[in-house]
Amino acid sequence: MDGELGAFLRSRREALRPEQVGLPAGPRRRTPGLRRAEVATLAQVSVEYLTRLEQGRDNRPSPEILAALADALRLDDADRRHLQQLASVDQHRQLCAGERPMVSRTVRPTVRTLLEALRDRPAYLLNRLGDVLAWNEPFDRLARPLGLLDAEHPNLVWYLLADERAREHFPDWADLADQQVADLHRLRGGDPATDIFAERLDRTVGEPFRSRWQRRPVAAQSSGVRRLRHPEVGPLQLAYETLELAGDQQRLTVAQPADADSAAALDRLLGRRPGSLRSVAG
Template sequence: MDKTELGAFLRSRRDRLRPEDIGVPAGPRRRTTGLRREEVAVLAHISTEYYVRLEQGRAPKPSGEVLAGIADALRLTEAEADHMHLLAGTLPTRLSQHRRDVRRSILSLLDRLPQIAAFVMSAAFEVLAWNDLAAALLEDAMGPTPNGRNLARRTFLGSPPPDASRYGLADTRQFHHFVVMELRSALARYPSDPLITGLINELREGSAEFVRLWERHDVQATPMLTKTFRHSVVGDITVDCDSLKLVDRDQHLVLYTAVPGSSDAEALALLNVLGKERISLTGRD
């Protein structure tokens, strides 16, 4: 049970609700912007004292029934409720460390998708495997750099500082939010994984933007269904983005495709040719 994170998460969700959300008039003398602790306790059918201790990180481990009541009181989404249970230690974690080895069948699949930019990403946003088109589309994101092949690190700690063209993405703000929410969920699943905790500490120390988003305590990431890449050779390319969960290893197979016959599809086809030429001249990294 991570009492500190649980308390911070509960406070952040309580602050986001308004009295009118639960049918309570705000009143002119109300100082609290969100709900009061006693209001949440009443809605959750628990004592105010116990709820206060939960937010302060001083309460014993809550039961599943208590957490269910709090989830209803705070109007939590399914993802937020799952995150709260993980923090409270009432859901099993998978492993002490996240998996970084990619199944052989997935590696083979990447090479059988020549018209699709595809790569495998770990729970810590490390690119573990990719095909030629993905390397050509994301340009230097697959190459050996001081920040490695970690998309979270490259996004927030890249040099020059992150902007609208960080490793080609034109919609960086949405990606920033997505990265932070996914890393928070990963930390709840692997609280003792040194790679994940070290990455988050590094990002907190090196990026004010990461800290700002981290302190929002959001956990339900909105899927990015399309992305626009600003490529140095072929210009802007808008692609459909599909992320398939590889449940057994807590990894994602990310697929970028374009509408057949579109200018974006033509640009991807050109990149595919250029990528193969680069590989034949330099070899795979």
């Protein structure tokens, strides 16, 4: 995370168009987005100070300066939270010297029980790297024909970006890839394992990953609808809801059909007959 505060500010400055802040674009601009001097003027800080921040030579901006920079850069709520987190990480680095948050790969028994209790809906558990730590039987039937569970230790981010089958199965592949990279970046939290994983993706995948990672996205959707071309039952639309297990730094995602056709297709995939009775324990 060294220098990440400055890199994040620079990425947002370069992504902001002059007309978004009421400035003329002009024909002679040689830099993407806004110039440092323009952001400094909008935030009422010196160009020298903004340069020090972006170059990582100063990592202790006051809350007031952070707020002014966030306003000048037109940051949304997710970007503002991430900026505050980066400033907090930098300012408290010495208090936590030598300590790095570990990537969680242990699944609590109660979480496994919850997954098993979801008998009719695909559900799975991810850690911050996108490792698929646990899943239930409906998700196994849904994901295994896609090739997602082929690896001994499956990883959703790696599958989406490095496995060509993902582009075939997910019509909205680009949006889904954006979301997964945003989650990877948002949950980075100073953990070197994330940077090592990102380097592996960069070497293996190249530009489709690199361009997304360099944009430093952090706004990921915790719910929505995903379209899927399933090789066994055809098109599916699945509404998903993601729950954060903050203490474990894990995410539990549950999917359910978003329309009647998808409900019927999911029933066929899971071997269920609509309207049939099933026994309930207890």
